[in-house]
Amino acid sequence: MIHVFKAAKQANKPTFLLLHGTGGTEKDLLPLANMIDPDAAVLSVRGNVSEHGMPRFFKRLAEGVFDEEDLIFRTGELRDFLDEAAEKYGFDRDQIIAVGYSNGANIAASLLYHFSDSLKGAILHHPMVPRRHIELAKQQGTPVFITAGDNDPICPRSEAIELEQMLRDAGAEPSIHWESNGHSLTHTEVQAAAEWYRKHF
């Protein structure tokens, strides 16, 4: 997968897995990593799917309607890529914290839904419920920080609440930060994520 890797500036720091929104690139979220922990390693990935030239992490059938088969395939592909990248760059595979926005948050949530050992933690900005009617992989206390907009037309309030509940039922420790905003990624929610990170890692 196309990506950027930056080594940690200090030993024992986690690696941020940065996952952009639809139409983004691996460069988009680099400033977030810097705001959350400038000393952590960064693995920022570009989605392998192109929707009319816009990079995404998995196909969709319509706005908000996911192509489940592709989602499952791409989730496995990303997980394999994490294994390979950890070996290639020599970072600790068990210390990966996803930071995703929108479509990127959705594939990060999908990693948590499908694999117990994929992520150490996750910051999900404006996510949706990636899948329903499946048994989720067990998460033993995985900390997850969800940020959501009260008036988000793409990732509705109800989905953030449902996602939080499903992750909690799977054993994760999720919490939601609300913004009185729509779908845009704001400075205040990234600051809230940084505060949450300092408490948990």
Ligand code: MLT
């Ligand atoms: C998705 O397709 O993942 C969501 O609708 C968010 C987005 O627009 O990318």
